[in-house]
Amino acid sequence: MDGVHHELASVVDIQTKRPVLAILTIDDEIQLFRGNRNNFADLITAGREQGFIVYVLTVSQLKLTRNSLDGFIYEEGTDSWIQQKLPFPDLIYNRIPLREDELLPEVKRKIAACLRNPRVILFNPAFFNKWSLFKWLRKTPHTRPFIPATRRLLSQEVLGNMMLKYKFLYLKPVSGKAGKGIMTILLQPEKTFPYRLRIQTDKKSITYNCGSLRKLWLRVRKECSGERYIVQQGIKLAAINDRSFDLRALVQKNQRGQWDISGIGARVAGSLSITTHVPRGGSIDDPERLLVSAFGQEEARKILNKTRTTALLIARQIERGARHRLVEMSMDLGIDHSGGIWFFEANSKPMKFDEPDIRKQSLDRIFQYSQFLLRKKAGKKAAPG
CATH class of the missing domain: 3.30.470.20 (ATP-grasp fold, B domain)
Structure with a gap:
């Protein structure tokens, strides 16, 4: 472990000559920080090969007035993350893993401060909506x-109007990730229960057949459980x-x-x-x-x-x-x-x-x-x- 600290100390000594990129994430009580550790380690290695100092930085460690910050470096030999004083970054790469983390007031404040600060260049300020x-x-x-025809799913009327135009629809959460919460609706007019609703679960899908638009809407609303959704023309x-x-x-x-x-x-x-x-x-x-x-x-x-x-x-x-x-x-x-x-x-x-x-x-x-x-x-x- 001793050699690790010497090596890192020398990294800081030559801070003036090498560009510095910090990978921004959020603190975690149990595991120091959140995010895809393999990805972070790959970034640190790739950056080193291109002459960069790269380290992981949590939102609470990011202090915009300091010249050096506490951050985490990956040590390949011991497969461990070590906290170390490191030079203030030239670039900050936002990899905060979850939307709900990014919406925390202290996180929003810090990202807004980065965008205003001429010292630092911030990559990708936020998730897309x-x-x-x-x-x-x-x-x-x-x-x-x-772009497939897309509306905000605000009412039964919106859903009905989209069904008049398109027999196949996708319903997607506005802030969804990796296919979570997606549903499809297929209209089969010749059937007794003409509205077929399929709901994506972890590895499979559940199907409901509804006899009326009203029943379909009630089921969809229940499945949305208060989340905002869009309704979209289905593409085969x-x-x-x-x-x-x-x-x-x-x-x-x-x-x-x-x-x-x-x-x-x-x-x-x-x-x-x-x-x-x-x-x-x-x-x-x-x-x-x-x-x-x-x-x-x-x-x-x-x-x-x-x-x-x-x-x-x-x-x-x-x-x-x-x-x-x-x-x-x-x-x-x-x-x-x-x-x-x-x-x-x-x-x-x-x-x-x-x-x-x-x-x-x-x-x-x-x-x-x-x-x-x-x-x-x-x-x-x-x-x-």
Whole structure:
């Protein structure tokens, strides 16, 4: 353990020469801090390779007037996290893992203070809200065609009006994560109980058949249990062996400060699931393989190219809508039976991609973009007033 402390002390000695990035998370009484520890350790290693000092910092440890802060460094040899005095960060990468943590008053105050503070550059100030995303993307003709019809689920009347237009609907919590709380409604007019409601649970789904819109609405309201929901036109996705799939794009800023595709993965829905999320029984697959078997070689290539340009268009528009500097986002894009592309969701704090090439690129890009921002900041300082 002794060697660890010497090594870390020397890190602080050369603080003036190396850029510093802190991974922001929240305190935890039992385990020091919350968040995906493997991801944090990978970031620390990747940063070190690119000449950065990287450490984990909790909201309570972040004191904006200090020159050094208490933070946590990962020690590979002992597979442990060590608290250490570390230099104040040039960049703060927000990885607070849960929405409810980010909404705590002291957390909101600290993030607002970071955004105002010229000493520090903050990445990804907050989680996205589904309704805001659709509002921003509907604003421009460039992104509007990729957005399924979406309304706030405020009343039985809203639900009824959407059912008149679309026989298949998705209901999604505004602040949902990883497919939690998603429902679908299918209208089958020829049946005695024409409204079929499916509700996503942990690994499977539960189905209710309702005889009237009123009964359906009462059941939906009960399932929403006070959470805010949107109702959305259902898209019949392309499928392989009766299992639908969608594409997951990782979009990040590159070393030139521009949005770029770090990779596209594919997720196939579990046999009992209404979403493609891996924790809910979905599986990872190769997008090209799936698209080729669904559409043929030539068409698959066109769809994949169009997916790339669409993801970049959407990322730029989301950043404009958010009015904050964003560094990355993952997005779920569906491909319908005729090869049309649809936007379903974007996440400002992407989960780890399991595909090794995408994973490596995702880590490297964080530091390449950081270097770009720091050069730009240094250039401004050096410019004659």
